[in-house]
Amino acid sequence: RWQAFLEKHNPEGLSQPEQQGLYGELWFLRQIVIPQLGARQGVKCWTGAKGTQQDFQFQNCAVEVKTTTAKQHQKLAIASERQLDDTGTGALILLHISLDARQERGESLPDIVASLRALLENDPIAKEELETLLFEVGYLDIHIPNYEQIGYTPREVNYFKVEGDFPRIIEAELRNGVGDVRYTISVAECRRFSIPELDVISLISGSDEQS
DSSP: OHHHHHHHSOTTOOOHHHHHHHHHHHHHIIIIIHHHHOHHHHHHTBOGGGTOSSSEEOSSEEEEEEEEEGGGTTEEEEOOTTTTOOTTTSEEEEEEEEEEEEETOSEEHHHHHHHHHHHTTTOHHHHHHHHHHHHHTTOOGGGHHHHSSEEEEEEEEEEEEOOTTOSOOOGGGSOTTOOOOOEEEEHHHHGGGBOOHHHHHHHHHTOSSOO
């Protein structure tokens, strides 16, 4: 298990962008997913830790979480031509969390991990699953001192429905031989695809179990 961990992750811990990205995923898990689906089902829907194209998969939709901080609030980095491809996902939602990141202000990554552990305290199965997923993404308590300095405060939360002419590259549109595409999209261009958080909650809670 450790050998596999060291092949995938830096023994020094998560990079700053990885910490920020993980904070965003855990924020969505805590604020929206677990309150809607309950602890056990909610944690099961956090599939990105297992390498799926999107961070969360539900019966009727998938959600990809992107975070930005002040220096780059207006661009979202997309990791592949499949990340915003809604083939087979049901509705595909892109969640953008604009974060204020400051030294020793706001909520740190260890803070949000601790709050989720406390939330799952009475469900050992959900708690064990959370620990497994944290390990999979490279989060270890031994690195807590590296993660405590920076705290995050969400400034703006936007949900975009990825459909039609949403700004994206998808696999079906690529020429043969082209792959591993990384690109950025402008938040401003996504705004016409905004949907209310309540609509996202309806999509999520309409799913009784993971497909």
